[in-house]
Amino acid sequence: MTTQLGLPAGIHACLFDLDGVITRTAVVHAAAWKETFDAFLRQRDGAEFRPFTDGDYDTYVDGRPRADGVRAFLASRDIELPEGTPDDPPDAATVQGIGNRKNALLLSRIRSDGVEVYPGSVRYVEAVRALGLRTAIVSSSANTADVLRSVDAERLFDVRIDGVVARERRLPGKPRPDTFLAAAHDLGVDPERAAVFEDALAGMDAGRSGRFGYVVGVDRVGQTDALYAHGADVVVADLADLGDHR
Known part of the structure; x- marks a missing residue:
């Protein structure tokens, strides 16, 4: 009943x-994650670059705390990075740095496009x-x-x-x-x-x-x-x- x-x-x-x-805002989060991970992977892997996909977002990132999403996706690509600290700059090659880079991109998109x-x-x-x-x-x-x-x-x-x-x-x-x-x-x-x-x-x-x-x-x-x-x-x-x- x-x-x-x-x-x-x-x-x-x-x-x-x-x-x-x-x-x-889910689509905004997904776009910010893709921009973040693609830039990191392109710089790291060069000609072997494989982009971050919608399936990656759904499986490893969506709904998880930011740092957990970073760890889960990197593990799926057999990538290990230092944890870093929550105040790492967005260009730091650490779990926290990547998460901070994504958050900066997210806030920029929200400020420019607003929220519905x-x-x-x-x-x-x-x-x-x-x-x-x-x-x-x-x-x-x-x-x-x-x-x-x-x-x-x-x-x-x-x-x-x-x-x-x-x-x-x-x-x-x-x-x-x-x-x-x-x-x-x-x-x-x-x-x-x-x-x-x-x-x-x-x-x-x-x-x-x-x-x-x-x-x-x-x-x-x-x-x-x-x-x-x-x-x-x-x-x-x-x-x-x-x-x-x-």
């Missing part, structure tokens, strides 16, 4: 990823709140607060667990469930009473391993089968497709 929100009865809280679920929300997602979150469910934003991005503020969406969420909070609390990122579990805890809701909304495969893994009451996959790029394989209970193209709140 589902409610008018398309959720099982007994769900008391909704935990939303940011990029690709609430905002149209998915209107169906905003309407859905507003409908959730109107029925008395608690809401949280759960993102690996350290820029979450700024992005939400830029689109006047801070008001939609009772709790924010992002890259900044995860670092402060030493929470491992997705595909581990710890950030979602922290959001449920801060909302005062047991995981089995919370629904997770994610577009990334790592987020699906987090929802499944955290034993949340319902896991909603949002397919913006044609990966419905993969979202189901990684733990989605239902997959939609847009949150507007859930329930009859439109």
Whole structure:
């Protein structure tokens, strides 16, 4: 049995990823990662250069904390780099330096192009709140607060667990469930009473391993089968497709 929100009865809280679920920033992240990794690989490999692909993004980077994404992709190419420190400059040949280079490119793209929300997602979150469910934003991005503020969406969420909070609390990122579990805890809701909304495969893994009451996959790029394989209970193209709140 589902409610008018398309959720099982007994769900008391909704935990939303940011990029690709609430905002149209997943494509901006993907472009910044590609520019970063392609420049690094081209300089390192010369004529043997193999570009960073959409499949690389989906498999190794999407949904993960920045440094984890760097490590995972480099490992897939059998590349080892020093870890470095969080204040490494963007041109440093370290895990942290590459991550900082990507973040600088991301912020530049956001400043020049702005950020858009998915209107169906905003309407859905507003409908959730109107029925008395608690809401949280759960993102690996350290820029979450700024992005939400830029689109006047801070008001939609009772709790924010992002890259900044995860670092402060030493929470491992997705595909581990710890950030979602922290959001449920801060909302005062047991995981089995919370629904997770994610577009990334790592987020699906987090929802499944955290034993949340319902896991909603949002397919913006044609990966419905993969979202189901990684733990989605239902997959939609847009949150507007859930329930009859439109």
